Amino acid sequence: MRTTRIGSGAGFSGDRIEPAEDLLRRAGLADLVLECLGERTVAQAQQRRLADPSLGYERRLPARFTRLLPLAAAHGVRVITNMGAANPLAAGRVTVSIMDSLGLRGRVAVVTGDDVLPVLDLDAPAWETGRPLREHGEIVSANAYLGADALLPALAADVVLTGRVADPSLFLAPLADRLGWDLADVPLAAAGTLVGHLLECAGQLTGGYFADPGFQDVPDLAELGFPYADVAADGTAAFGKLPGTGGLLSRATVREQLLYEITDPAAYLTPDVTLDVRGVRVTDDVRVSGARGAARPDTLKVSVGYRAGSKVEAEISYVGPNAAARGALAADIVARRLAGMPVRAEVLGGETDCRLRVAAIGHDGSLLDRVADEVESLYTNGPAGGGGFRAHVTEVIGIASTTIPRAATHPEVTFLEAPDAAA
Known part of the structure; x- marks a missing residue:
């Protein structure tokens, strides 16, 4: 059965870079995903963009890409990341400049459309307080959590940069692209979303944040290896980490990550599917299957920044x-x-x-x-x-959450070439 291997190169903005380099060198990946954007980092990125409109992308992007992109090019690995943060187009231009400086050729795709501030309903209630958004102070940003469908047109590129996209969607999109899945196929969308949910926090799956000395011992955390998954066309997945790396990948670490941030195990809302993890099975050799789902919601979560x-x-x-x-x-x-x-x-x-x-x-x-x-x-x-x-x-910059009709978002993809044709 056809399979593809996808790796997790970052689980948050401050993650280490060495495990991602190791994955690129030795794992035989098709795709590497760097998930670097959370509510806190969105707020920080918005602060930088408000101070300087040329900024607002993940501040570690230049350092990461200077080290990772030559390895990705050498090993034929596509890189997908939300390091575009509050300014994806600026991130795309910086990426092209880095590739030029390194003598790399390739195509960079920038996914936009998550910025929904112009169409935000200020009378909508914030989840956290129940009060209308307008009562929270000056609204400075509103970013919808886009789904895998927004990324699919961008995957003809070597490097894909996004702003706010749901974390599992960063993985579901390349899986669907490699394996020929139709995102409207709910069982496959559920399976891919489960894989993305397990990989999205990188080292958290391989023993990071799991270790508790004397109770949950994890070997050699100082050299923690990040995970990858071999995903089959039927959605089943086998998870692994590179030999010689520290950490622990086991049923226990997978089961702990499985419940991370899931408020309702029967109905975890994502832009791509309503995920049901109650029937998920994890074997001793860390093979995962059994995701179920229902139709995706008609609304998208929005992260709203206010002063x-x-x-x-x-x-x-x-x-x-x-x-x-x-x-x-x-x-x-x-x-x-x-x-x-x-x-x-x-x-x-x-x-x-x-x-x-x-x-x-x-x-x-x-x-x-x-x-x-x-x-x-x-x-x-x-x-x-x-x-x-x-x-x-x-x-x-405070953060509040609300929803917006899916139809109110209009994702777009901009392609940039390296070397820059205008140079």
Whole structure:
């Protein structure tokens, strides 16, 4: 039976790069997927784009692609990633520039259409609060979770860059392309979505975030290997990791990842299918089958960014005998001085070495400055031995979630060539 091998090269924006390089060199992949975009990283990307319209893509993209694209070209591996973040077209142009500088030829595809801010219904309720979106403050971004159908036209390229796409869809699209699946075939869409869901967090499937010494021991986490899957035309999949790599791939690690972020095991909503994982079977040799599904929903999840004010974090340390008691006294002083303000004060550390951290979020800059000033004043107005004060203020982009009719989105694909014809 026809099969294809797909690897996971990143599970979040701060992931290691060496396991992805290893997969490209030794795994015999057809496709490598780097999933680097979460709600937090979308917010950070939106902040960068708002400050500079030429930015907003994943900041590690240049470093990653400089190392990965020569390997991908040498081994004939297609690369798919959502490192386009809040500015996929800029990411595409940067990628072409990197390929030019490395002497690589190839086609780059950029998938857009997830930006739905112009058509967002501001009276729609946010899932988190139940209040209309317009009540959350100035809305600065709205990105719909596109599905595999948005990616399929882009897969004629060597490198595919997207913005907000559902994590499993990044894997389902290349599987459907390689294996000739029709995305309207619910059982196959469910099978491919299950594979994507298991691979999307990379090292989390191979023992990362699983290890608990003495209870769930994982060997050589310092050299953790990332997973790949051999997926057959009928949707069954065998998972593996490269020999000589650290980590653990087992029924237990797969079953733990299976339940990750699934609110309803009978109806996990994705843009491609309503996934039912209750009948999934995982064998001792890590073969997975049994995904079921129902028709995809008529709406798509939307991640909405809004200006939530600024955050101040102020800290001071106490060390030596009785440090914990002095830190607790300092926290009490700050709490009394800032009574009535939405402030969080906590003492971190042990009996002889601890640090007071005070944080607050708000729109009034003068009040946030007061938080920092009160902590700094502890130098001579608080317990003995305070030192190492620091404070910083950063803007906060809040995230709310809602839905939008699927018909309101209009994905598009832009192809770029390397070397750049205009160069």
